[in-house]
Amino acid sequence: MRRLSFLALALAVSACGLAAQAAATVPRDPVPGAFGGSAGKPREAERCRPKSVKPLTTGHRTYAAVVRKRAIAYRSPGKSELARFGPRNVNGVATVFAVLAKQVDRHCGVSWYRVQLPMRPNGITGWIRPYAVRVVPLTSRIVVDLSDRRVTLFERGRRVFSATVAIGTSQTPTPTGRYYVNQRLIPADTSGPFGPGALGISAFSEVLTGWTQGGPVAIHGTNRPELLGRAVSNGCIRVRNDHLVRLFRKAYAGTPVTVRA
Numbered sequence: 001m002r003r004l005s006f007l008a009l010a011l012a013v014s015a016c017g018l019a020a021q022a023a024a025t026v027p028r029d030p031v032p033g034a035f036g037g038s039a040g041k042p043r044e045a046e047r048c049r050p051k052s053v054k055p056l057t058t059g060h061r062t063y064a065a066v067v068r069k070r071a072i073a074y075r076s077p078g079k080s081e082l083a084r085f086g087p088r089n090v091n092g093v094a095t096v097f098a099v100l101a102k103q104v105d106r107h108c109g110v111s112w113y114r115v116q117l118p119m120r121p122n123g124i125t126g127w128i129r130p131y132a133v134r135v136v137p138l139t140s141r142i143v144v145d146l147s148d149r150r151v152t153l154f155e156r157g158r159r160v161f162s163a164t165v166a167i168g169t170s171q172t173p174t175p176t177g178r179y180y181v182n183q184r185l186i187p188a189d190t191s192g193p194f195g196p197g198a199l200g201i202s203a204f205s206e207v208l209t210g211w212t213q214g215g216p217v218a219i220h221g222t223n224r225p226e227l228l229g230r231a232v233s234n235g236c237i238r239v240r241n242d243h244l245v246r247l248f249r250k251a252y253a254g255t256p257v258t259v260r261a
Contacts, residue, residue, distance in 0.1 A: 025094040048108040059157040063099035064254020065133035073126030077112045096253040098180035118182040118202040141256040166238040181255040195221015195241040205235040
């Protein structure tokens with residue numbers, strides 16, 4: 001996928017802007033059949049209860065929804081509009097949601113997707129139409145343990161990597177909850193405070209609400225590796241630069257991120 005350049009991006013709850021490029025967002029291959037945005041042709045014998053909701057996330061596979069041209073998110077299917085999204089977010093990066101479940105019709109075709117949204121309040125979900133997005137499968141997930149100061153990467157349910165991190169201070173804590181990677185960025189200066197890259201996640205600082213873009217949180221590299229293992233950030237999760245590269249290779253947009261106390 002091509003990269004789009006943009007300047008002065010205020011990323012995560014950092015004290016300075018980040019001149020960066022957007023990295024490849026999600027894998028190219030779409031999900032076949034009913035997951036791909038249209039119901040497709042169901043098998044003749046297959047039947048579902050209309051409007052039933054089926055979870056889509058497992059320990060081995062999750063899904064990302066990439067906005068095509070426009071997507072409207074509702075609090076419930078077709079009722080109470082929450083927000084409208086274009087194909088690119090404010091930073092010029094592809095707009096991506098984490099897919100949690102699908103509502104189906106009597107032929108088991110997808111009527112709506114329930115997705116996690118990259119907006120406040122933290123963890124908010126909404127319902128979008130399948131034709132508004134392209135859905136792709138993902139096999140990785142990330143767990144950040146604040147007590148142990150560690151980030152762990154799982155691939156197809158198997159732990160493949162773990163590393164020490166720096167987290168937010170007691171005054172600017174890293175918010176706990178279930179989130180997802182919503183943008184992947186490469187700094188213009190890879191020797192700077194963000195290191196070689198940043199994984200923006202759908203979490204926002206609970207205290208720095210007046211900061212640019214509402215105080216979004218990220219997992220990123222660092223030029224201060226001696227601070228790893230400590231509570232020193234404004235809410236972001238810092239990792240050693242070579243560890244960030246390993247995470248970056250696997251964590252596409254849509255990848256689930258659990259931050260626990």
